[in-house]
Amino acid sequence: MLDFFRKLFKKPAPRQDTATTAPLDEQQIQSIISGPSARSDIQQLISACGQSVGKQRDLNEDSILAITATLAGNSGNTPFGLYIVADGMGGHQFGEVASNTAIRTVAGTIMRKFHPYLFNLKPEPLDESLQEIILSAVGEAQKTIQREAPGSGTTLTAALILGQQVTIAHVGDSRAYMIYADGRIEPVTRDHSLVKRLEELGHISPDEAANYPHRNVLYRALGQGEGLEPDIFTIPFPSAGTLMLCSDGLWGVVSEQDVLHTFRESPNLQRACQNLVASANAAGGPDNISVVLIQLLG
Amino acid sequence: MDDGNNSTPRRQLQAGTTLSQRYLIQEVIGVGGMGSVYRARDLHFPNVVKLVAVKEMINLAPDPLVRQTIVQNFEREANLLATLNHPSIPRIYDYFSQDDRSYLVLEFIHGKDLEAIITDTDGFLPEEQVLAWGIELCDVLAYIHSHSPDPIIFRDMKPSNVMINHNGDVILVDFGIAKTFQTGVKGTMIGTEGYSPPEQYRGDATPLADIYALGATLHHALTRRDPRLEPPFSFAERPIRKMNPAVSIELETVIATALQYNVEERFPSAADMKDALVSAGRKTGVLSHLPTSNLQASAVKPLWTFTCEDEIRGTPAIHQGTLFIGSYDNNLYALNAADGKFLWKYPTDGGIVSRPGVYEGNVYFGSEDRRLHVVGARSGKVVWTYYTDGPIRSSPRVAEGHVFIGSDDHHLHAVNLNTGRAAWKFETSSSVRSTPFVANELVYVGNESGDFYTIDFRGEMKWRFQAKRAITSSPIVAGQAVYFGSMDSTLYALDARNGWILWRFRLGKSSIVSPAVAENIVITGAADGFIYAIETQSARELWRFRTEHQVSGSPVIYKDSVYCGSVDGQIYCLEYRSGRLRWKYATKGPITGSPLVYDDIVYIGSTDHQVYALLA
Numbered sequence: 066m067l068d069f070f071r072k073l074f075k076k077p078a079p080r081q082d083t084a085t086t087a088p089l090d091e092q093q094i095q096s097i098i099s100g101p102s103a104r105s106d107i108q109q110l111i112s113a114c115g116q117s118v119g120k121q122r123d124l125n126e127d128s129i130l131a132i133t134a135t136l137a138g139n140s141g142n143t144p145f146g147l148y149i150v151a152d153g154m155g156g157h158q159f160g161e162v163a164s165n166t167a168i169r170t171v172a173g174t175i176m177r178k179f180h181p182y183l184f185n186l187k188p189e190p191l192d193e194s195l196q197e198i199i200l201s202a203v204g205e206a207q208k209t210i211q212r213e214a215p216g217s218g219t220t221l222t223a224a225l226i227l228g229q230q231v232t233i234a235h236v237g238d239s240r241a242y243m244i245y246a247d248g249r250i251e252p253v254t255r256d257h258s259l260v261k262r263l264e265e266l267g268h269i270s271p272d273e274a275a276n277y278p279h280r281n282v283l284y285r286a287l288g289q290g291e292g293l294e295p296d297i298f299t300i301p302f303p304s305a306g307t308l309m310l311c312s313d314g315l316w317g318v319v320s321e322q323d324v325l326h327t328f329r330e331s332p333n334l335q336r337a338c339q340n341l342v343a344s345a346n347a348a349g350g351p352d353n354i355s356v357v358l359i360q361l362l363g
Numbered sequence: 364m365d366d367g368n369n370s371t372p373r374r375q376l377q378a379g380t381t382l383s384q385r386y387l388i389q390e391v392i393g394v395g396g397m398g399s400v401y402r403a404r405d406l407h408f409p410n411v412v413k414l415v416a417v418k419e420m421i422n423l424a425p426d427p428l429v430r431q432t433i434v435q436n437f438e439r440e441a442n443l444l445a446t447l448n449h450p451s452i453p454r455i456y457d458y459f460s461q462d463d464r465s466y467l468v469l470e471f472i473h474g475k476d477l478e479a480i481i482t483d484t485d486g487f488l489p490e491e492q493v494l495a496w497g498i499e500l501c502d503v504l505a506y507i508h509s510h511s512p513d514p515i516i517f518r519d520m521k522p523s524n525v526m527i528n529h530n531g532d533v534i535l536v537d538f539g540i541a542k543t544f545q546t547g548v549k550g551t552m553i554g555t556e557g558y559s560p561p562e563q564y565r566g567d568a569t570p571l572a573d574i575y576a577l578g579a580t581l582h583h584a585l586t587r588r589d590p591r592l593e594p595p596f597s598f599a600e601r602p603i604r605k606m607n608p609a610v611s612i613e614l615e616t617v618i619a620t621a622l623q624y625n626v627e628e629r630f631p632s633a634a635d636m637k638d639a640l641v642s643a644g645r646k647t648g649v650l651s652h653l654p655t656s657n658l659q660a661s662a663v664k665p666l667w668t669f670t671c672e673d674e675i676r677g678t679p680a681i682h683q684g685t686l687f688i689g690s691y692d693n694n695l696y697a698l699n700a701a702d703g704k705f706l707w708k709y710p711t712d713g714g715i716v717s718r719p720g721v722y723e724g725n726v727y728f729g730s731e732d733r734r735l736h737v738v739g740a741r742s743g744k745v746v747w748t749y750y751t752d753g754p755i756r757s758s759p760r761v762a763e764g765h766v767f768i769g770s771d772d773h774h775l776h777a778v779n780l781n782t783g784r785a786a787w788k789f790e791t792s793s794s795v796r797s798t799p800f801v802a803n804e805l806v807y808v809g810n811e812s813g814d815f816y817t818i819d820f821r822g823e824m825k826w827r828f829q830a831k832r833a834i835t836s837s838p839i840v841a842g843q844a845v846y847f848g849s850m851d852s853t854l855y856a857l858d859a860r861n862g863w864i865l866w867r868f869r870l871g872k873s874s875i876v877s878p879a880v881a882e883n884i885v886i887t888g889a890a891d892g893f894i895y896a897i898e899t900q901s902a903r904e905l906w907r908f909r910t911e912h913q914v915s916g917s918p919v920i921y922k923d924s925v926y927c928g929s930v931d932g933q934i935y936c937l938e939y940r941s942g943r944l945r946w947k948y949a950t951k952g953p954i955t956g957s958p959l960v961y962d963d964i965v966y967i968g969s970t971d972h973q974v975y976a977l978l979a
Contacts (some may be wrong), residue, residue, distance in 0.1 A: 143861050194856075194864035196902055228861050229843055298900040299856075299865045301843045 108363035109135060110144045110226060115338030115357075119314055120350030126153035126160035127312050127355040128168045128219075136182050136227075145183070146226035147175055148357045150239045152312040154218040154286060163210050163217035163288050170209045171223055171234075174202035195232040196297050199225050203234050203287070203295045210288035218286035221295070222254060222310050229361065231308060235296045236287050239312045239355075242324075246305035250325045252316075253300060257285035280317070302361045307334075314354035315345050334358045375399050376419070381406070382466060383459050386417055398464065402471060405456075410684030410701045411962055414471040415456060422463050437465045440538050443515065444469075450923040451503035451534050472536070473529040473978070477522035481584055487607050490614060493584045494644050499533045500525065500577055501637035508570040508633055516568045520576035521558045522583055529978065530924070530936070530945040557590035558583075561624060571626045574636055578621030578629075585610050585618075598622040613643035663948045666964065666976040667703030671696060675968030678718035678758075678916075678957040680726075682740055686959075687726050688968055689715025695728055695736070696974075697743060700966070703976060707743030711736055717758040717798070718957070720766065722780070727766050729755025735768055735778060747783035751776060753794065757808075758837070762801040763820060767808075769795025775808050777822060787822030798837035798877070800845070803859060807845055809834025815847065815855075817862065826862040830855065836887075837877035837917075844899065846885050848874035854887050854897065866902035870895065877917040877957075879925070884939065886925050888914025894927050894935070896942055906942030910935060912953070921960035921979060926967075928954030934967050934977070948977055 110133045118125040130149040135142045151167040153160025176183075178191065178198050193201075203221065210217060220237025233241055238256040245251070255261065259282040264274045274280075287293065302308065307328070315324070319341065327344050331337035338356050345354045376399070380388045386403040393400035398419035405413040420437050422430055444455040444467075457468035477496070481488065500520070507515040519537065526534040560575035562568070579590050582598055586606040593601065599622070603615045617639045623629045630636040673692035680687045686700040691714040697706040713731030720727040725746050726738045731754040737746040753771030760767045765777045765786055771794040777786040793812035800807045805825060806818045813830040815838070832850035839846050845859040850873040856865045871891030878887040884905060888894045890913040896905040911931035918927035925939045930953040936945040952971030959966045965977045 143863075191864070194866045196866040227863050228858050230858050230863070230865055232865065296901070298902075299844075300900055 106363060107142055108144050108228070108361060109142075110146045110359060110361055111334060112146065112148065112357060112359045113334035113338045115342040115354070117314075117342045117346055117350065117354040119353050120346055122351075122353060124161060125353050126164055127151065127314065127353040128153070128161070128164040129310075129355045129357055130168045130172050131357055131359075132172070132176070133359075134183060136179075143228050144226060144361060145179070146359060147172060147223070148226075148308075148310055148359055149221065149223040150310040150312055150355050150357060151222075151287070152220040152237065152239050152314070152353065152355070154220075154283070159214040159217040160219065162214040163219035166210050166213055167206045167219045167221050167287050170206035171199075171202040171221065174205045175199065175225060195225060195227060195230070196299060199223065199232055199234045200295065200297055203236070203293070203297075207287055207293050214288065218283070218289040220283070220312070221287045224308060224310060224359070226302065226308075226359070226361070229302045230299050231302050232299045233297065236285055236293065237283050239310065240316050242309040242311070242316075242321075243300075243303050244307040244309060244325065244328060245303050248325065248329070250321050255296065258283050281313075306360075308359040309356065310359075311341075311356040312353060314350075314352035315341060315356050318345050318348040318351060328358075334360060376401060382417065382461070383457075385457075386415060386466075386468060388417065389414075392416065403468075405468075408962070410699065411964070412701065413962065416453070416469045416471045418467040418469060420465045420467075422465065434460070434465060437467070441467055444538055447507065447510070447515075449503055449506045451499060451532065452507075452538075453534055453536060472526045472534050474527050474534070476536075477525040477527060477533075477580070477584060479523075480527060481522055481587060487587065487609065488584055490585070490610050490647075491644070493581055494614060494640060495531075496525070496527070496533050496584070497577070497581050497640050498637055498644075500535070500580070501633045501640065503533070503535050504570070504573050504577065504633035505637065508573070514570055516570060517573050517576075518563070518568050519558075520573055520580055522580055525580065532938075532945075557593065560626075561596055562626060569626070570632065571629050574621050574629050574633060575623075577633075577636070578618050581618050582622065585614075596624055599624070611643065611647040613646050614640070617643050663946045663977060665948075666978065668976070669696070669698055669703045669705065669974045671972050671974070673714075674952065674970035674972060675974060676714070676716040676955045676970065677968060679959045679966045679968060679974065680719045680721050681959060681961045681966070682721035682726075685740060686966055686974070687719045687721065687728075687740075688966075688974055689717065689719060689728055689730070690968075690972070691716070693730070693732075695719060695726065695738065697726075697740070698974065700961070700964070700976070703974070709736065709738045709743050709745075713754060716756050720759040720761050722761040722766075727759040727761065727768075729757060729759065729768055729770070731755065733770070733772075735759065735766070735776070737783065749776070749778050749783055749785070756794075756796040758798040760799045760801055760806075765820075767799040767801065767806050769797060769799065769808060769810070771796070773810070775799060775806065775816070775818065777806075777820075789816070789818050789822050789824070791816060793833075796835050797847070800838045800840055802840035802845075805859075807838040807840060807859075809836065809838065809847055809849075811835065813849060813851065815857075815862075828855075828857060828862045828864075832873065833875075835875040839878055839880055841880035841885075842899065846878045846880060846887075846899075848876055848878060848887055848889070850875065852889070854878065854885070854895070856885075856899070856902065868895075868897050868902055868904070872913075875915055879918045879920045881920040881939065886918045886920060886927075886939065888916075888918060888927060888929075890914070892929065892931075894918060894925065894937065894942070896925075896939065905940070908935070908937055908942045908944070915955045917957040919958050919960055921965075924979065926958045926960055926965055926979070928956065928958060928967055928969075930955065932969065932971075934958060934965065934975075936965075936979070948975070950975060 112131045112133050128151045132147045134145045136145045151164035153164035220239040222239040223234045225232045235254040238258040241254045260277045260280045263269045327340045331340050376388045389402045392402050398421040401417045403417045441458040453470040524537045558576045558579040560572045563572045671690035677689045686698045689695045694708040696708045711730035711732045735749040751770035751772045755770050757769030775789040791810045793810045795810045797809040809815045811833040815828040817825040830849040834849050836848035840859050844856045852870045854868040870889040872889050874889040876888040883899045892910050894908045910929035913930040916928040925937045928934045933947045933949045935947045950969035952969045956968050963979045968974050
């Protein structure tokens with residue numbers, strides 16, 4: 066594995082020739098590596114993304130979005146973030162159209178609601194709850210996909226962050242994970258997949274699930290069926306923790322323990338994303354890989 | 364248990380004996396292999412009758428090693444119980460030894476064991492009743508089986524170890540041989556023949572052994588056939604419906620699965636068995652009309668009542684055995700919480716419709732005479748009074764050396780506890796009848812024009828939110844959200860730090876009810892007569908319970924029950940996860956205040972002028 070990373074990061078090395086650098090001492094490096102412990106007196110979000118088409122496909126059908134901002138207002142500065150992963154269903158026509166449409170419609174609907182807060186001088190009070198806003202955005206996306214790419218489908222895992230609250234809308238088998246400061250990693254979404262349902266019902270064991278032939282079959286997807294019901298819930302951002310959104314191109318091939326290990330060994334969020342993508346590719350890269358990592362500082 | 368010791372009767376403690384200068388023995392309530400179980404009164408609570416169960420273990424083993432092992436087992440039971448916290452497991456209060464005897468002091472359970480219920484019932488127990496108990500037993504098994512670091516195996520599930528309390532809920536008793544299970548480690552066979560599965564006889568007890576024994580217990584309850592009198596593992600030859608044809612084929616199938624000879628053919632976990640029981644109940648429809656306990660009807664009688672001169676619209680408070688409650692007859696009453704005896708009353712010049720606050724020996728309460736009164740809790744004599752410019756209907760909140768209270772004069776007042784003078788007044792757009800909540804160094808309060816304010820300790824506003832109609836409901840902050848209801852028929856969940864709406868839940872009608880929160884459930888009520896339970900993260904409705912009139916009093920969560928009054932005059936006790944009715948009690952007038960539950964007693968005032976004390 067180490068060799069692999071060495072290979073991966075060999076190329077940019079030549080730049081050193083022209084750069085003037087003041088070498089950091091060991092202590093400084095350690096403090097940088099330990100990352101977010103550099104406390105911030107104002108809460109703020111940081112995020113990073115990674116994507117890869119994988120090793121075995123020609124087409125990228127995943128779409129991601131990351132918007133990180135701070136809302137200035139009379140109750141202080143409020144961190145604002147919108148992060149989405151959508152995985153267009155392969156085998157359906159226009160998987161990439163579906164995931165793309167989902168991202169644009171959901172983000173567009175949500176950002177329009179927040180437009181006054183972000184860009185207007187006199188914000189009108191929002192008359193809807195965060196859960197209502199994200200629900201209506203998913204509903205819009207459902208309609209748009211059915212209109213513009215009928216027959217196609219996509220997963221959608223969207224996290225809307227305001228202050229310390231994370232409101233999640235979820236359909237399909239992309240996932241949101243919480244990585245806690247104490248070193249635990251835990252999915253916070255439930256896959257809407259046949260294999261997960263069989264596992265929940267006790268028909269197959271987790272081991273059997275890992276090798277189940279129809280692992281890609283979803284029973285709920287955006288763009289598919291009538292009366293779509295996304296899972297919507299609000300949870301607090303774990304203190305000193307990290308929120309990860311990813312497609313099954315990552316979680317399906319890299320175990321939670323390896324995700325955790327790679328994350329903890331990476332010096333910062335951006336490198337963590339790159340390393341996670343690299344480890345999914347190293348494991349064969351059977352599918353498109355998408356990952357978004359978000360931290361709340363302060 | 365060692366049956367060999369059973370034949371020699373030993374000296375039982377006499378009623379009137381005091382153990383450890385604390386537990387006054389009242390009577391023998393059970394006899395086990397190693398000693399008796401007594402009902403006793405805890406003398407550390409002189410003002411209330413607090414009953415406990417004292418389980419005795421007499422150690423007569425001559426061999427010192429055996430003696431030591433027996434004491435260790437007893438200690439292990441004590442330590443095991445101390446780590447468990449579940450409504451279906453008795454709480455342990457104390458553990459001590461005297462001479463040859465060791466004692467466990469446990470929660471006293473008002474009720475009867477399942478074996479006695481089976482014996483005392485003419486004919487068969489109703490299927491829905493047995494099903495409901497089975498579901499609760501699966502819950503408690505799932506809880507102990509998921510104990511960390513190692514699962515606990517109860518190992519002795521049988522009707523005589525299942526108590527049914529006065530609410531009709533099951534309590535698992537006798538953890539004497541329960542054992543933490545370490546994978547790969549073989550245990551020895553203990554348990555009760557007839558109920559125990561084959562592998563337990565081979566010294567191999569896993570969570571699946573408890574599932575088998577639960578199947579045997581339910582089989583016994585439905586058929587009245589005691590498995591101890593039958594050949595071991597012969598359940599397959601005695602299908603339930605052969606003896607009791609009224610049982611549904613669905614339930615029979617679930618129990619037969621639990622009783623499979625081969626471990627791998629049983630349910631893989633108690634949670635799976637519960638799911639199977641629930642879906643059997645759904646299919647046959649018996650879950651939709653679960654009976655409330657047959658033990659309950661007679662159980663709900665007031666311990667005492669006290670009559671005021673006018674309606675009680677407010678909520679009681681308790682402090683050191685004294686109950687304080689205001690009445691529309693202008694008086695604040697102090698009553699002995701144990702027997703309802705009148706201690707003193709303090710007259711004001713207006714009705715008292717709120718909940719008094721008790722802090723450091725003083726009682727704080729507002730009156731419609733516009734004043735905040737402060738009275739000595741023991742003496743009933745005035746300490747100081749504070750004038751506002753309008754009737755007070757908000758309840759006081761004491762925090763950080765100040766009392767915070769709203770008034771119809773449109774202000775939230777912060778009054779210094781020592782001086783009785785205003786530290787500041789915060790002006791709002793209308794009357795403040797909501798009770799302020801203090802959290803995160805902020806004061807949260809609503810008003811009658813629908814504004815919701817967050818004010819810091821200097822009296823400066825942090826943020827404001829506007830509902831469409833009045834917020835009479837008092838906010839509660841739990842986790843990172845603040846919850847309150849409004850006359851606009853909405854239950855709001857706002858981010859407690861910045862006021863963003865996390866979610867809104869649409870109620871059938873307007874609400875002045877102050878929500879209660881426990882774990883992930885927020886409970887509230889509305890003028891449509893429903894009590895609602897909503898999941899805090901997803902805003903999904905878990906259940907709603909219909910009372911016969913408006914719900915204006917606020918719910919209280921105590922242990923795993925919700926207590927809430929209704930304008931229909933009744934106080935309801937509901938299981939808080941399912942909304943199932945445990946009991947209700949009818950007063951003679953509408954209830955608009957909230958109950959107070961303390962030490963297993965519910966105190967509630969009614970507009971019939973009376974204060975009631977009921978067993979929780």
